[in-house]
Amino acid sequence: MSTTTRIDFANTLRGYAALCVLVQHYAFGFWHYRPLVGDLVNAPALSEALPIPNYLRWLWTIQPFELGQFGVGLFFLISGFVLPFAFQNMGWRGFAIGRIARIYPTYAAGFICTVLGIWACSAYFDRSFPFDPWRVAIHFFPGIHDLTLSRGIDGIIWTLNIELKFYLVCLLAIPLFRRGSLKVFLIPLALSMLAWLAIGPVAAAGGSTAARGSVLWLAIFFIDFMFVGVVFHFWIRRWLSFWQGLALVAALLVAMHLVWWKSLPIKFEYAWSYGASLIFFSIAFRLRASTLFKPRRLTEFFADISYPLYVVHGVLGFAIIRVALAAGWPASAALAIAACLTVALAAAIHFIVETPTHKWGRRMAQHVSARRAGDRQFA
DSSP: OOHHHHHHHHHHHHHHHHHHHHHHIIIIIHHHOHHHHHHHHTSOOOOTTSOOOHHHHHHHHSOOSOHHHHHHHHHHHHHHHHGGGGGSSOOHHHHHHHHHHHHHHHHHHHHHHHHHHHHHHHHHTTOOOOOOHHHHHHTTOTTTGGGGTOOOSSSOHHHHHHHHHHHHHHHHTHHHHHHTOGGGGHHHHHHHHHHHHHHHHHHHHOHHHHHHHHHHHHHHHHHHHHHHHHHHHHHHTTSSOHHHHHHHHHHHHHHHHHHHHHHSOOOHHHHHHHHHHHHHHHHHHHTTTSGGGSOOHHHHHHHHTHHHHHHHHHHHHHHHHHHHHHTTOOHHHHHHHHHHHHHHHHHHHIIIIIHHHHHHHHHHHHHHHHHHHHHHHTO
């Protein structure tokens, strides 16, 4: 089975994950967190006199878990599963170049669209733009943004902050990944143990120390979850047995929840949503060779635009819906136009920004890796 065939199912899941997050935000978050949405788009909070549409109420009565967290869980597991493939013929320099080209240009394009959406919404409601230049500028640097304790503008950067810290951990462990060494799993478990010991003293220090500590604890327990995806990678490469993998998954989940429990209140609906994403990912992994997860035009489209769609759909979509409702549009029309515009914009960013920068990053990464290999050969 080729590498492409082995990860087709994971690519299909990307599209599902992005759609889950979009549905959660538009069909639930916008209506149930009205003051927060108003703050995000710099508009008056939607009046409680405007009821939630009945079809959305029905949707949430049958919802088995929180779709947004379920989608984020899928994204994290997919990253853990797919990332080690990049280490087969690539050193740390090539990996870093490839990841930077993959993440930053597309995020920057999407974030600019979000800022423009907030500006337009502010103008519509006759409000001044709410963010200073520093707060906007630091947003262009996921991975370090959270350490500055600057509040998020777009509502999704927190996941990229975690993802990039996961990349850093994996970059430092490239030799272990290449050997298929089970010692790689000691890294997240050791980080969790250190976090468990440090949470109390850091919290007691208070102030910015405690706040930055909370940032790190959040990253660490999600890194545990992403390493569950790495277990699946080791399974598919036959680097461990089923029972070894099961033991590692259990250890990582215990570590994750111990850090989560000690650092933040655990909401059952969130914990269950991440659990559901793992169950769904496991089923998809088991059925990866079936026709259920074979590439199809629609699922491939949403898989291709999943990253830019994830970046642009949130606050920009909220701004579109809020202005449309204020202009007297019915809720169904407001939701439809927000979904259509953000999907179209995500597709444009994919073709204009994401695809060319990703290809350039691949070429540069391969060039750097090949040159380093040549240098070692003649050293």
